Amino acid sequence: MDEIRILGIVGSLRKGSYNRLALKAAQGLMPSGAVLNLIELHGIPVFNQDNEMSLPASVFEFKRQILAADAILFATPEYNYSLPGGLKNAIDWASRPYGESAWTDKPAAVMGASVGNLGTARAQYHLRQILVAQNMPMVSQPEVMIGNAAQLFDPDGKLSDEPTRQHIQKLLRALVKLVENSR
Numbered sequence: 001m002d003e004i005r006i007l008g009i010v011g012s013l014r015k016g017s018y019n020r021l022a023l024k025a026a027q028g029l030m031p032s033g034a035v036l037n038l039i040e041l042h043g044i045p046v047f048n049q050d051n052e053m054s055l056p057a058s059v060f061e062f063k064r065q066i067l068a069a070d071a072i073l074f075a076t077p078e079y080n081y082s083l084p085g086g087l088k089n090a091i092d093w094a095s096r097p098y099g100e101s102a103w104t105d106k107p108a109a110v111m112g113a114s115v116g117n118l119g120t121a122r123a124q125y126h127l128r129q130i131l132v133a134q135n136m137p138m139v140s141q142p143e144v145m146i147g148n149a150a151q152l153f154d155p156d157g158k159l160s161d162e163p164t165r166q167h168i169q170k171l172l173r174a175l176v177k178l179v180e181n182s183r
């Protein structure tokens, strides 16, 4: 069977982002036969529907990578009880123009890391609602909500908490299974 290519979307632009670090940990936990490549949201302008018929280069490349992937793994921070505006903005761009969304039918999973106790729970439910609009088949369980993130990563950025690593591994297995079932 062909290798399964998963695109991990880094929902934070921050240099020391725990969400990026969580995705980097996931890269080392992939099931055999699957790879995880990461994409950043740097350089994506604020959405303007006037430009949706001639996409800015950064958006065109973002869309291209989504279309080329077999599945998407979102890693979202929580900003004010929701997902960051930058991530919503990128999702909006890639959903346009009407009828040409890059997300449609693309299997997806969601995880998130936060310094708070609830580990992005509220952001993840908002994100899931948005993905319903794109008709994306989604992994329901496990829910990977990494709370108190500052305590779970080493100073060198490695995810050292073994239960969290195992939880991410379960999510990755579930996403790969979702892709296999949709082939």
Ligand SMILES: Cc1cc2nc3c(=O)[nH]c(=O)nc-3n(C[C@H](O)[C@H](O)[C@H](O)COP(=O)(O)O)c2cc1C
Pocket (backbone or CB within 6 Å): 012, 013, 014, 016, 017, 018, 019, 020, 077, 078, 079, 080, 081, 082, 113, 114, 115, 116, 117, 118, 119, 120
């Ligand atoms: C504008 C803003 C709003 C935030 N709101 C929340 C929040 O509602 N819940 C929460 O758990 N953390 C909140 N935080 C803290 C984030 O969890 C923390 O900044 C986290 O490190 C962001 O993810 P990152 O490390 O991937 O950048 C907020 C941070 C910012 C900058």
